[in-house]
Amino acid sequence: xxxxxxxxxxxxxxxxxxxTTESPQDVPVPRDYRRSHAEGxxxxxxxxxxxxxxxxxxxxDVTQAAEVIGRTIAGRGLTRAVVPDGFPxxxxxxxxxxxxxxxxxLGVARLDAVGAxxxxxxxxxxxxxxxxxxxxxxxxxxxxxxxxxxxxxxVRAEQIVGDVPEALARLDPARPLTFVSGPxxxxxxxxxxxxxxxxxxxxxxxxxxxxx
Amino acid sequence: MSGTMDGRGVVxxxxxxxxxAARTALADTRLRTNLRRATTTIRDKRLQVTGELDDWExxxxxxxxxxxxxxRHLDVHLLRLEESVTRAGGVVxxxxxxxxxxxxxxxxxxxxxxxDDETREVVKIKSMxxxxxxxxxxLAEAGIxxxxxxxxxxxxxxxxxxxxxxxxxxxxxxRAEIRDLxxxxxxxxxxxxxEGLTDDPAAxxxxxxLHLREKFLRAKVAVSGANFACADTGTxxxxxxxxxxxxxxxxxxTLITVMGIEKVLPSWRDLEVFLQLLPRSSTGERMxxxxxxxxxxxxxxxxxxxxxxxxxxxxxDTLADTVGRQALNCIRCSACLNVCPVYERxxxxxxxxxxxxxxxxxxxxxxxxxxxxxxxPFASTLCGACYDACPVKINIPEVLTHLRAEVVEAKRAGRxxxxxxxxxxxxxxxxxxxxxxLGYAQRAAALGGRALARRGRIGRLPGPFRGWSDSRDTPAPxxxxxxxxxxxxxxxxxx
Ligand code: SF4
Numbered sequence: 001x002x003x004x005x006x007x008x009x010x011x012x013x014x015x016x017x018x019x020t021t022e023s024p025q026d027v028p029v030p031r032d033y034r035r036s037h038a039e040g041x042x043x044x045x046x047x048x049x050x051x052x053x054x055x056x057x058x059x060x061d062v063t064q065a066a067e068v069i070g071r072t073i074a075g076r077g078l079t080r081a082v083v084p085d086g087f088p089x090x091x092x093x094x095x096x097x098x099x100x101x102x103x104x105x106l107g108v109a110r111l112d113a114v115g116a117x118x119x120x121x122x123x124x125x126x127x128x129x130x131x132x133x134x135x136x137x138x139x140x141x142x143x144x145x146x147x148x149x150x151x152x153x154x155v156r157a158e159q160i161v162g163d164v165p166e167a168l169a170r171l172d173p174a175r176p177l178t179f180v181s182g183p184x185x186x187x188x189x190x191x192x193x194x195x196x197x198x199x200x201x202x203x204x205x206x207x208x209x210x211x212x
Numbered sequence: 213m214s215g216t217m218d219g220r221g222v223v224x225x226x227x228x229x230x231x232x233a234a235r236t237a238l239a240d241t242r243l244r245t246n247l248r249r250a251t252t253t254i255r256d257k258r259l260q261v262t263g264e265l266d267d268w269e270x271x272x273x274x275x276x277x278x279x280x281x282x283x284r285h286l287d288v289h290l291l292r293l294e295e296s297v298t299r300a301g302g303v304v305x306x307x308x309x310x311x312x313x314x315x316x317x318x319x320x321x322x323x324x325x326x327x328d329d330e331t332r333e334v335v336k337i338k339s340m341x342x343x344x345x346x347x348x349x350x351l352a353e354a355g356i357x358x359x360x361x362x363x364x365x366x367x368x369x370x371x372x373x374x375x376x377x378x379x380x381x382x383x384x385x386x387r388a389e390i391r392d393l394x395x396x397x398x399x400x401x402x403x404x405x406x407e408g409l410t411d412d413p414a415a416x417x418x419x420x421x422l423h424l425r426e427k428f429l430r431a432k433v434a435v436s437g438a439n440f441a442c443a444d445t446g447t448x449x450x451x452x453x454x455x456x457x458x459x460x461x462x463x464x465x466t467l468i469t470v471m472g473i474e475k476v477l478p479s480w481r482d483l484e485v486f487l488q489l490l491p492r493s494s495t496g497e498r499m500x501x502x503x504x505x506x507x508x509x510x511x512x513x514x515x516x517x518x519x520x521x522x523x524x525x526x527x528x529d530t531l532a533d534t535v536g537r538q539a540l541n542c543i544r545c546s547a548c549l550n551v552c553p554v555y556e557r558x559x560x561x562x563x564x565x566x567x568x569x570x571x572x573x574x575x576x577x578x579x580x581x582x583x584x585x586x587x588x589p590f591a592s593t594l595c596g597a598c599y600d601a602c603p604v605k606i607n608i609p610e611v612l613t614h615l616r617a618e619v620v621e622a623k624r625a626g627r628x629x630x631x632x633x634x635x636x637x638x639x640x641x642x643x644x645x646x647x648x649x650l651g652y653a654q655r656a657a658a659l660g661g662r663a664l665a666r667r668g669r670i671g672r673l674p675g676p677f678r679g680w681s682d683s684r685d686t687p688a689p690x691x692x693x694x695x696x697x698x699x700x701x702x703x704x705x706x707x
Contacts, residue, residue: 011473011528022284027284029482033267034270112429146455169484173480173507174507176507176510179505180502181498185453185454186453189413189416198459
């Protein structure tokens with residue numbers, strides 16, 4: 001007997017108290033919990049909660065994107081960054097800067113050395129201050145937002161949802177997903193929180209709003 | 213601290229008699245201080261962030277119900293998961309016990325390599341399932357180095373090779389000791405610690421970052437556990453803080469995930485409950501820094517091969533007990549540990565298992581058979597704090613009482629209850645409050661547990677604490693390291 005049959009057989013033998021007529025759907029799951037715990041303006045809440053993790057939040061009108069991005073990375077002393085395909089070119093600041101494309105794919109050593117990446121996001125979650133990446137346009141594969149030490153992530157205001165249930169309902173589970181809530185952190189040494197272990201040590205989040 | 217905790221039935225801590233050995237006492241004082249600080253801090257944070265949600269009780273009820281739905285039809289969900297993962301390009305393996313899981317992982321790692329004599333290594337994300345089965349030891353025996361990449365685990369692993377060093381988790385260690393450990397040990401495993409390393413936590417974290425980065429960048433194979441896996445979509449989720457998880461899940465060519473069969477969730481949608489319950493219960497955060505989810509393999513992004521090893525190892529036995537079954541609801545948040553008055557005093561080592569605290573007291577005896585861990589169901593005051601804290605509403609006091617009855621029943625029925633166990637039950641008070649004696653017991657337990665993990669079901673070897681499989685936080689130093697012991701004894705143990 002294969003282990004598969006063995007394990008399944010043991011599970012079935014263990015469940016003799018479950019009537020054979022019962023199906024999984026017959027076991028009730030009360031979903032009385034809220035779809036969202038967000039109150040007030042979603043963008044304000046998102047900005048506040050992201051800042052809670054000591055990530056830097058910048059808000060700007062979409063027409064100012066290039067200017068604000070230029071100022072932000074200049075403030076970090078950066079002159080080059082990886083920019084995944086699909087990142088809106090009109091958001092890239094002009095001037096003497098190097099934008100690296102991931103085509104052909106950059107090696108890990110190169111990514112490690114580059115030091116910065118600019119991406120968009122799939123969505124933002126206001127209550128938890130989370131940005132979600134799904135490798136869609138402007139986000140690139142997962143390694144791009146992992147190895148560089150600096151990540152500037154652009155979230156459009158209309159991409160911000162209230163809470164976790166709303167976010168999951170919008171996401172495609174077939175895509176590789178990364179939920180980012182602040183920079184990486186550890187409390188393993190005498191319970192002192194240290195930010196920046198393996199992921200990018202600096203996370204700037206730019207929220208773009210559209211004034212029509 | 214004295215023997216009264218909350219005015220209820222005090223089972224073990226009636227007469228603290230701490231050891232004379234100065235070193236042990238010192239370690240113990242620090243342990244207790246650190247534990248109290250840790251549990252208090254996390255407890256307060258947890259109460260604050262769970263208090264933010266006015267429907268917290270509804271979320272708990274939903275979490276419990278989803279787990280009930282999962283367990284009552286576990287076979288159906290696992291088959292569905294297998295189908296979904298396979299469809300998405302993953303490969304599913306079934307392991308009846310620890311030995312089989314270890315064998316599967318070892319063979320998978322071997323299959324990725326080039327020549328036979330090539331040094332092999334894997335990077336690992338901290339995982340209770342792989343600790344439970346003693347995977348690192350099994351891999352080491354096969355000549356494969358497994359590097360733990362979680363900072364606390366790295367510290368422990370670096371300490372592990374120093375026979376004279378106290379085998380304790382990072383919480384026992386002060387920053388100065390961690391600095392010394394990094395300065396002396398890192399070079400033996402890879403990139404040395406930077407010159408002039410200070411004991412500033414940020415500097416220590418930076419040293420760990422550089423040391424591990426070298427391993428991440430060259431790693432070909434990663435091994436992880438899983439927090440959740442959705443049967444309908446085949447999506448697997450890992451929740452973490454440091455980013456070492458993302459490194460392991462993203463950079464290597466092959467990813468091997470070892471997951472207890474109870475971790476499956478019926479649907480993708482169910483994550484909306486658990487991604488709220490887990491971070492808030494665990495670290496007291498609204499959301500942990502990183503959560504990764506993947507479904508099979510994605511061309512051009514992440515590993516090219518994904519293997520999911522579904523581990524039974526006593527879980528189906530646990531499932532058969534309609535009262536004890538609920539212990540399989542556990543999402544390993546550790547909230548019950550942080551509220552437990554017994555745990556706060558004894559630390560994880562007292563439970564002698566990778567699963568410490570209240571959940572360990574109900575899970576371990578069920579996984580290994582109650583006759584093999586008969587003292588554990590008594591390691592509680594039944595104060596009920598764990599039940600209130602548990603995000604999936606495991607009624608730990610109920611299961612404890614139930615298991616106690618089973619222990620008594622087993623004795624009355626004259627079932628072969630090993631005499632060392634009976635002794636252990638009587639002596640439990642002393643053991644739980646005396647790190648020196650505990651350490652002694654633990655060494656026996658650790659050696660037995662690790663050795664038997666490669667043979668099969670935990671709980672087959674003789675020894676007073678058979679089946680207690682992990683003791684990395686043993687508070688007293690072993691007279692010889694596991695490696696030394698292993699070299700001396702392996703011939704006779706070869707089965
Ligand atoms: S049993 Fe303990 S660790 Fe498991 S889910 Fe409940 S509180 Fe968390």
